[in-house]
Amino acid sequence: MVKIVKSTIMEAPVEAVWEVLRDFNGHDRWHPAVADSHIERGQSSDKVGCVRRFHLVDGSELREQLLTLSDADMAFTYCLLDTPVPLLNYVAHVRLTPVTDGDLTFWEWESRFDTPAGEEQRLKDMVSEQIYQAGFEAVRAHMGLAPASTA
Amino acid sequence: MARVFVSSVIDAPAAKVWERVRDFNALPRWHPRIRDSRIENGEPSDKIGCVRDFHLQNGDRLREKLLGLSDYDMFCTYTILEGPMPLTNYIATLRLTPVSDGDRTFIEWTAEFDCAPEVEGDLVNGIGINVFQGGFDALKRHFGGR
Numbered sequence: 001m002v003k004i005v006k007s008t009i010m011e012a013p014v015e016a017v018w019e020v021l022r023d024f025n026g027h028d029r030w031h032p033a034v035a036d037s038h039i040e041r042g043q044s045s046d047k048v049g050c051v052r053r054f055h056l057v058d059g060s061e062l063r064e065q066l067l068t069l070s071d072a073d074m075a076f077t078y079c080l081l082d083t084p085v086p087l088l089n090y091v092a093h094v095r096l097t098p099v100t101d102g103d104l105t106f107w108e109w110e111s112r113f114d115t116p117a118g119e120e121q122r123l124k125d126m127v128s129e130q131i132y133q134a135g136f137e138a139v140r141a142h143m144g145l146a147p148a149s150t151a
Numbered sequence: 152m153a154r155v156f157v158s159s160v161i162d163a164p165a166a167k168v169w170e171r172v173r174d175f176n177a178l179p180r181w182h183p184r185i186r187d188s189r190i191e192n193g194e195p196s197d198k199i200g201c202v203r204d205f206h207l208q209n210g211d212r213l214r215e216k217l218l219g220l221s222d223y224d225m226f227c228t229y230t231i232l233e234g235p236m237p238l239t240n241y242i243a244t245l246r247l248t249p250v251s252d253g254d255r256t257f258i259e260w261t262a263e264f265d266c267a268p269e270v271e272g273d274l275v276n277g278i279g280i281n282v283f284q285g286g287f288d289a290l291k292r293h294f295g296g297r
Contacts, residue, residue: 008252009160097259101159101287106250106257136252 002124003112006132010105011145014098017105018074020139021094024066025052030142031135033057051081060084067091080113087123088114107136153238153271155262157283163294165249165256169225171290172245175203175217181293182286184208202232211235218242231264238266238274258287 010017020026025045028037037054039045040063045052051065061082068077075095080087092111099106109132115123140147161168171181176196178185188205190196191214196203202216211234219228226246231238243262250257260283266274 005249006251007249007257009250009255009257097158097257098156099158099160099257100156101284104160106158106160106248108248133252 001112001114002120003110004124004128004132005108005110006128006136007106007108008136009099010107010140012105012143013103014074014096014105016143017107017139018096020143021096022046022069022071022076024050024069024076024078028054030138032138033130033134085123086116086119087127109135153264153266153275155275155279155283156259157279157287158257158259159284159287159291160250161256161258161287161290161294163256164254165225165247168256168258168290168294169247171293173197173220173222173227175201175220175227175229178203178205181289183289184281184285236274237270238264240265258290260286
């Protein structure tokens with residue numbers, strides 16, 4: 001079992017960051033790895049249980065299901081259903097918390113998954129850097145925020 | 152039920168910040184509003200259930216009991232047994248979480264308590280600004296020069 005926890009501070013109020021992140025179908029508008037995305041069966045992207053089918057820029061197709069969405073906690077949980085990358089039993093959590101001192105946002109992105117033997121480190125590094133860390137930077141750019149500072 | 156939530160970012164690794172705040176008897180060493188503190192009955196300050204008896208700079212005396220402490224999750228939960236503030240059922244938690252991006256610390260201090268409606272605003276502001284944010288400001292000054 002691989003566990004990843006990545007987190008950052010966004011230089012924006014938590015409501016503004018949540019507005020971007022709560023749309024489970026919105027990642028193709030900001031994540032550089034995602035080429036296109038749609039929600040299956042015409043469902044709304046805030047319906048718990050909905051499935052997003054999307055393509056990465058290399059053409060591979062993935063399906064992910066929304067397991068939890070909370071406006072009260074500003075958090076959501078999702079899992080991978082189909083993927084060409086060997087991430088097994090992948091469940092991820094995203095959660096925002098206000099930083100009252102300065103009206104900023106603490107953003108955590110974490111996941112657990114299994115991999116084929118020997119692939120743990122490569123896949124951990126790939127998800128950490130190319131998905132999560134790149135996602136932090138991409139949302140900053142999407143929102144017109146400065147690159148990460150050291151508060 | 153009144154609620155206080157204050158949070159900040161300290162420019163130091165979470166393990167370093169935790170080292171400074173985990174000792175339930177260490178308030179006078181890091182919080183500028185606290186003058187002195189001792190643990191009753193000679194108990195260790197990380198024994199769950201221990202009581203700290205301390206004074207603020209203005210001379211007010213409080214007694215607080217340690218309800219929870221986790222070195223794994225880096226949090227500390229406590230309740231007020233005796234104090235000058237007109238409130239009851241006070242439970243507070245100080246929690247640290249690492250910020251992987253930049254190796255900093257997200258720090259949260261929350262409290263819940265019951266009080267008369269006419270004093271709630273003053274209590275929430277007093278605790279949130281003087282105690283919690285005041286503590287964060289002291290930690291930011293201490294760790295500021297990394």
